[in-house]
Amino acid sequence: MAALEPPGSEQELYTRAQGLAGATLGELAAQLGQRAPADLRRAKGFTGHLVEQLLGAAASSRAEPDFPALGVELKTLPVGPSGRPVESTFVCTIDLSAMDRFSYEDCWLRRKLARVLWIPVEGSREIPVPARRLGAPLLWSPSSEEEAVLRADWEELAGLIARGGAELLHGRLGRALQVRPKAAGSWSRRRALDGDGVSYLALPRGFYLRASFTAQLVCRSYALPTR
DNA sequence: GATTGATCATAC
DNA sequence: GTATGATCAATC
Numbered sequence: 001m002a003a004l005e006p007p008g009s010e011q012e013l014y015t016r017a018q019g020l021a022g023a024t025l026g027e028l029a030a031q032l033g034q035r036a037p038a039d040l041r042r043a044k045g046f047t048g049h050l051v052e053q054l055l056g057a058a059a060s061s062r063a064e065p066d067f068p069a070l071g072v073e074l075k076t077l078p079v080g081p082s083g084r085p086v087e088s089t090f091v092c093t094i095d096l097s098a099m100d101r102f103s104y105e106d107c108w109l110r111r112k113l114a115r116v117l118w119i120p121v122e123g124s125r126e127i128p129v130p131a132r133r134l135g136a137p138l139l140w141s142p143s144s145e146e147e148a149v150l151r152a153d154w155e156e157l158a159g160l161i162a163r164g165g166a167e168l169l170h171g172r173l174g175r176a177l178q179v180r181p182k183a184a185g186s187w188s189r190r191r192a193l194d195g196d197g198v199s200y201l202a203l204p205r206g207f208y209l210r211a212s213f214t215a216q217l218v219c220r221s222y223a224l225p226t227r
Numbered sequence: 228g229a230t231t232g233a234t235c236a237t238a239c
Numbered sequence: 240g241t242a243t244g245a246t247c248a249a250t251c
Binding site for chain 3: 040041043044045046047048049052059062063066075076078086087088089090093123184188190204
C-alpha cells in the first residue's frame with residue numbers, strides 16, 4: 001500500500017478516523033500488509049504507528065504535531081471495557097536544563113495539547129492484540145477548566161524543576177499532569193540544571209496526562225456521565 | 228485495582 | 240544518544 005497523503009483538512013482527518021472505528025488491529029494491519037503482534041511487550045508503539053499510517057500522518061521522527069499543516073496531534077488511548085482509559089498518556093519530554101526559559105503560554109506541552117485527535121483502542125490485556133477494536137475518534141481541545149488545571153500543574157512542576165532541580169520530581173505531583181521517567185532504562189542520563197544553575201546528569205523525564213484526566217475529557221466530550 | 232517508576236522498538 | 244510511538248510490571 002502506497003503511503004497515504006496527509007489529510008487536507010481537519011474534517012477529512014476526522015472522516016478518515018471515523019472510517020477506522022470498529023475495525024480490529026489485526027484487520028487494519030493486514031490492510032498495510034503487516035501483522036499485529038501477539039502482545040505489546042516488545043512493540044509498545046505498534047498501535048500508534050499503525051494508526052499514523054492509516055490516517056496519513058507524517059513519519060514520526062520530528063518534534064512537531066503529527067499533522068503539521070493542521071496543527072493536530074494524534075494520540076491512541078487504551079480503554080477498558082467501560083471506555084475508561086487504562087493508562088496514562090505520554091505528552092512530551094522535558095528539557096531539564098531549560099525550564100526556567102519557558103512560560104506555559106509557549107511551552108511544548110501546551111502546543112501539543114492545543115488540538116488532539118484521540119483514537120480509543122480496546123486496551124484490556126485479556127483481549128488478544130489482533131482482536132482489539134478501535135473506537136469512535138474524538139477531536140479535542142482543552143476546555144477553559146481543563147486548560148486551567150493543566151496550566152496550574154505545568155507551572156508548579158516547571159517551577160519546581162527550574163528552582164530545585166529534577167531530583168525533587170516524582171510521579172505523585174500534579175492533578176492532571178505528572179512527571180515520570182521517559183527513557184530506555186534507569187541508566188539513561190541527560191544534562192540538567194540543579195537549583196543553583198549547576199549542570200549535572202539526570203534521569204530523563206516526560207510529562208504524562210493522568211488516566212483520571214483523560215477519563216474526564218472523554219466523558220465530557222461524549223456527553224457521558226463522569227462515572 | 229490503581230499508580231509510579233522502568234522499560235521496549237524504531238528512525239536518524 | 241535523541242526523538243518518535245507508548246505499555247509493562249513492581250509496588251502501594
